[in-house]
Amino acid sequence: MPQDLSPLWISLKTSLLATFITFFIGIAAAYWMLGYRGKGKSLIEGLFVAPLILPPTVVGFILLVFFGKNGPAGKLMQAFDFSIVFTWYGAAIAATVVSFPLMYKTALGAFEQIDQNLLRVARTLSATESTIFWRISLPLALPGILAATTLAFARALGEFGATLMLAGNIPGQTQTIPMAIYFAVEAGAMDEAWFWAIAIMVISLSGIIAVNLWQELREKRGAGEQGGSGSLALSTQHSALSTQHPALSTQHSTSESGLLVDIEKILPGFHLKVAFAANDRPLGLLGGSGAGKSMILRCIAGIETPTKGRIVLNGRVLFDSQQGINIPSRDRRIGLLVQNYALFPNMTVTQNVAFGLPKGLSKLATKQQVAAQLIAVQLEGLGDRYPHQLSGGQQQRVALARALASQPEVLLLDEPFSALDTHLRSQLEQQMVTTLASYQGITLFVTHNMEEAYRVCTNLLVMEQGKAIQHGSKNDIFERPATVSVAQLTGCKNFSDAVIKTSQEVEAVDWGCRLRVIQPIPDQLSSLGIRAHQLIFTNDSSQDNTFPCWLVKTSETPHRMTLFLKLHSAHSNSNDYHLQAEVFKEKWATMKDQPLPWYVRLDPLRLILMEREFNE
Template sequence: MPYSDLSPLWISLKTAFVATIFAFLLGIAAARWMYSYSGKAKGLIDGLFTLPLVLPPTVIGFLLLLLLGRNSPVGQMLKQLGITVIFSWSATVIAATVVAFPLMYKTVLSAFEQIDNNLIHCARTLGASEWRIFWQILLPLALPGVVSGTILAFARALGEFGATLMLAGSIPGKTQTMPIAIFFAAEGGKMGEALNWVLLMVAIALLVIAAINYWSGTQHSAKWHAIAHWLSIATDRVANVIPFFNYATKNPRSYRHSPLAKGVKYGNKGLFVNLKKHLPGFTLETQLEANGQPLGLLGTSGSGKSMTLRCIAGLDSPNQGRIVLNGRVLFDSQRGINIPSRQRRIGFVFQNYALFPHLTITQNIAFGLQDLPQAERRQRVAKYMDMMQLQGLENRYPEQISGGQQQRVALARALAIHPEALLLDEPLSALDTYLRSRIEKLLIETLSTYDGVTLFVTHKLEEAYRICHNLLILSQGKVIANDAKENIFERPPSFEVAQVTECKNFSTARKIEPQKIEAQDWGCTLQVVEPIPDSLTSVGIRAHHLTFPSHPDAENTFPCWLVMTSETQHRTTLYIKLHHPPDHSQHYHLQVEVYKEKWADLKDRPFPWYVCLDALRLILME
């Protein structure tokens, strides 16, 4: 085959290379915009972007011809500028770019959407702008998808035929690409020449497939870490010198009010929250005040605990209300104030820790310290590495350390920015019992020296009781209790609060005398010490407050029989029935928790036993 016959190859390669560059830039920009866009037209815009994937190439070529033809407005404007597009190599590039763009766009968008949203939210709480998040989080983590999309876009541009033929024609040495050369060779009966071009394109296609398999292979995670690591370092400096830029957000009004960017200042110290947010199934209405003492948010799953933290951090916006931190108004629906998350100076420890997987432990902790000089940044990172006992892990990645170590890195990263408030969203839930105990102890020690506001979300009463001084109980979005932990535990104000705080024994109740009630479900009359509320509905007693005296002489003491037991390594739970022996295993009145030593002494007693419901321990509920 003479050298001149290779011109379709050089034209195809040159066209595909240039078209891939355009598709690369346009595809990433479009994917980034669509990733953050949540308007009503999102589906329509996505459909327009992907239209070249589903339309026949000749239809795409015809539409381009209408757009750029000599009689079109664009064509007339180009003609006045002395620019000719139709039937030129530029037209070949345009056609290849249009058909390659959707592959780049969809592949990169899918890669963006697979990234854990908590990583993006975490970066915002650490003060990162949207521009920096794109360069240092989104793009590095989506790198396999970007590479795959680029290879696919190149392959699609290389194989483009219909749109190119419509827009650029078949001009040998100018616009005749390999697919067009194959078509005209076959049409002219030159089957051997067409076969040669076909084999060459098959070889290129196989190389493309091999490249995609190589770059997307999971066995290359170390290589991806290295590339993403390099990209993050390289863009660190770029992001700092490029002018500040923000993409559109769900709350653009807050960004337009630049005088409020740092919040309206008032004199009060601490966190004040009064918010309302509509959620599926209920409306979250949270009112709280917190200062230097850790406040525990307790409640069942779906009660609104995590959403409260997200609204305070600026990751979600309430429908109504006001949030003030140390005198700065972070959110005020009436005044149109909604400070971006990156400017709220709030540290957030996520339930899954949200460590950046492509950054080392040192880089994770230093992520929120970009405004500090290098020397001060290193000093602060070293301080929190020591505080969290992370020495020796500086150059490891999150996947190379244990769950307990990851939790400590997340805590160090949140504290390193010196936040005015620290929000902990069930930070111990992913740890096993041994690690949870160690991290809990470290957390208590750390919070004892932290002088900011701390909110600790959990659904475990024991965690909240050990770590926090005050508790706020949420149920279905409503605050049902807010008091010192001792008060809530000893005197829960309602049946629901008692349930959330793990009281296990309840009975409907009615007042008989000023200091006497009837526990109807237990079939007994009880003396009480506390004043009986007029709207009394229930009485309760905690499982570990019941005792077993040897004789029935004490007040509120009744005969009982053992129904069944349930054991842990330290305690035994006894299910007992009052007054009469049980008929079956589910026929019991009370649960009693005793230590193993007490159970060893108790189990050999003859029935009936006697159980005492201490009047000081009875919980009277409205």
């Protein structure tokens, strides 16, 4: 053991100071770069990580030039009779510069791993950026930041080249452990070199091992808690929120009530252009993946900015490209429920719901309102649990309670049942219908499931490739879809090109038959269709629109049979069919042994007459 232990104290002093400085600067730089979209981002990123790439002696030389007698910082400090060169401050600065890239890059990676939906939802709950940072981003990134801090400390402790250039090797003043090792080996004092080498390895590895053990214990604790929550019961009772939820603001007159959307959003390979109005009746946005449904919600919530257009809510202009108005998400009074629910994992159920409450409430009022919300969604007694301790259905109800707690004027539901199994989906769908019946605001419900849209919503907006192709009541859209695309989205499976023959007769070209129709024939008639469950099997071949048919093949579901039929003659192969018919298995049991041909009637009242697609 060497007589002089000053390298240990100097190393600890400079490394701890460097780590302290790097901790704050590194986190601030990482969080700032996370949201920075300026043109100079690549250059700034390069400057931040340069000390990690450049040789330490080069970094030390640059620092020496900067802080030296003739450098800009050196000249400034001369006025105060102060110098950085060849002092322990110089060693601390060198350690700070070389350890900063590790802190910055690791912290940036930790922030990037946070689900962006958490931050988006927080903004719709009126949270400021500082609140989001302190209550969501920082706590969730903390494991990564602790790892970054440990790495930065280890790097600062082991710094040699830059320190030698800027601070030199002055025993008792700037000689750190790496310096002591180098000069001990140079002098042939191998025992002393071994002592310092072991010391620095023990100090560095102890911190890294401690952080790893803490993370492992944290993960095991979380897994244990989650495993113990599998038996949580899901109540199937329904409870309306009308008696629990505070009344919505009525500051706007009836004539101004409602949501008006007229926007365009131009992206590479996608162009959203839509205009519609919504009132207090739930509006379903129905369409396939990539139709633009979720983008509409994001624009309304302020998460995305339309290229141009206007959004007005109850008389308040939320966005207007011509007037330069774009109200931040936190000020729009909009509740957002996303597919994965975006519950804050570092907060309990109570804290999640309270996050959505208006700011400034007393502790007692907050407690009462949270309790009321949890009772309304049948989660009383679970307020102290964390999201990972809840089932999928319970998480969805917490997210709904949190959204409604913010007293939104608009509730945006982005496929809220997509992550649930069939049984749970049905239960929560029923509760959602009950909740929306008592909700006094405007509801937009995004889904690609036609049956779900029909059960939950009163009105529908059908989307395709960024455009609204039909808007109206669900009954009108399902009974009289305007185009083949709309009919397909609403579940129709039988289509044929159509030609007008008389005022009450059309030819189904693909089916090889003429059909009498009752409803007025559109001037731009293009196609006709009929739903599979509306085909009628009959023994009376004299009725109008009745044709002989042969069974080509069948397809089975738990309760129904789909029959693939060919009209007029027997089929030649399994793909030679005209129509699909759906019948319950009880019906199938009575007809499957009957001799062919069967007779099928296409009821004139059930025929769907459709115009050309809007983009044709």
